[in-house]
Amino acid sequence: MIRFRRPPWWALLLTAAGALLFIRLGVWQLHRADFKEALLRRYAASASAPWRDFAEVAAKPLADGFPRVRVSGHYLAGRTYLLDNPRHDGRGGVEVFAPFVVRDQPHTLLLVDLGFLTGNGTRQRPYLPPLPDAEVTLQGLYVPPPPTGFEMGGDALARQSRWPKESIFLDPAEIARDLDQPLYPRVLALDADPASVYVRVHALDLSSMPPARHRAYAFQWFSFALAAVVILLVLNRRKPRKPRYPNDDEAR
Template identity: 40%
Template sequence: MHPAAIAAALAGIALFVALGTWQVRRAHEKEALFAAFEGAARQAPVSLEQARREAGVRYPAVESTGHFDPARAYVLDNQVRDGRPGVIVYDVFEPSSGGPAMLVARGFLARDARGRLPTIPPPPQGAQTVRALYAPPPGSGLRLGGNALPRQSDWPKTTIYLDLDEVAADLGRPLDARVLLQLPGDEVSTFVREWKPDVFPPERHYAYAFTWYTFAAVVAATFFILHRPSRRTRPEEPR
């Protein structure tokens, strides 16, 4: 049995096991993240100022008073909830406490069977108290086609990416680095407000871990098959 073959097999098995273990660890981290995200909605809200000071991996519930911009909004297209395509509507919110403006995700609106959207309800006017999760903006993934916002003249503007720097440039005012995901209230709303972290779910990591562990098992099995001792032939009996 060649020492180089043994070393290569052991290195491959160790690598695949390490990758699988890393994916399991990531799955556990995502489970904790999802649990924290769900628990935040049930916690007593903090002020927006406190949430900004303590921004990190947490998704605190906040309560902020301010005014919505009645003329400007953004529609994030290509969204799916429970198998139904639709959009998430983001309105511009000016906190009364000061600081940069916020984008408030008011919720998900599903398209009908013909792919049409219902009429988007305008934001409430006057001073409003918003209860929401203070969370990072949705990831943009692979960008194709550039920034389409400056080419649109009608409001609300539709986009398939939510880049806060591009939105801030489009608005001509600074924006907070996070967004507010509005939580369900007592009012009757056409929006669906069921929020989850915009990351891979734990199940995806467990699937990746299974794949890496399978690779490790295949390497071990292949090595054993190719290098198992051959059966010794019985010596011929003397005639």
């Protein structure tokens, strides 16, 4: 039978605090996984949601919603941005974005995701069809902007003088500085158009931390909690005493 000695109070306190912390972190990761799965379901359901007016959506934005909107206005002439080398079906290319002047709201620009253009296998940029000069009505999903990351050398847009401008990340704050005009906090991802050269297969980008990864981290934190308890028990396990026999005293 395995016996344990009573551990010191500080060891019990430290183990309890550590185990509770690990369990709390694990539960938080499970909640994040459930939240992101709900986001994915809402994003999938948005494709069949009813249309909403952009002015209404912009006035009362939903932090975790993906409304389908219609908006009228015109493109800002001669201003296009290329998100370098995203991938669709394993093909390299560029995602093309253009600032849009919303009717009756000329002081704030809406960044429009025109879609994906496949690369031609060289360093040359793909051909960009000209944007219409007249007023148009666009429709699509009002979604968060592409994720950003660390960019070597700082703001790549500020170092370029020719259009279209290109970057491996598109930070809305950098684009606003580049255009010297504020942007709406989200992007309009245009609906698919069979007549367009752009590929418009949009998906919610959770690649950096999908629900499955949150669950893997939760399992890791729960394992740490269990390990803390096991370590406490191992360190305070009594060593079994060797049995003494009467013949031992006689042999002495």
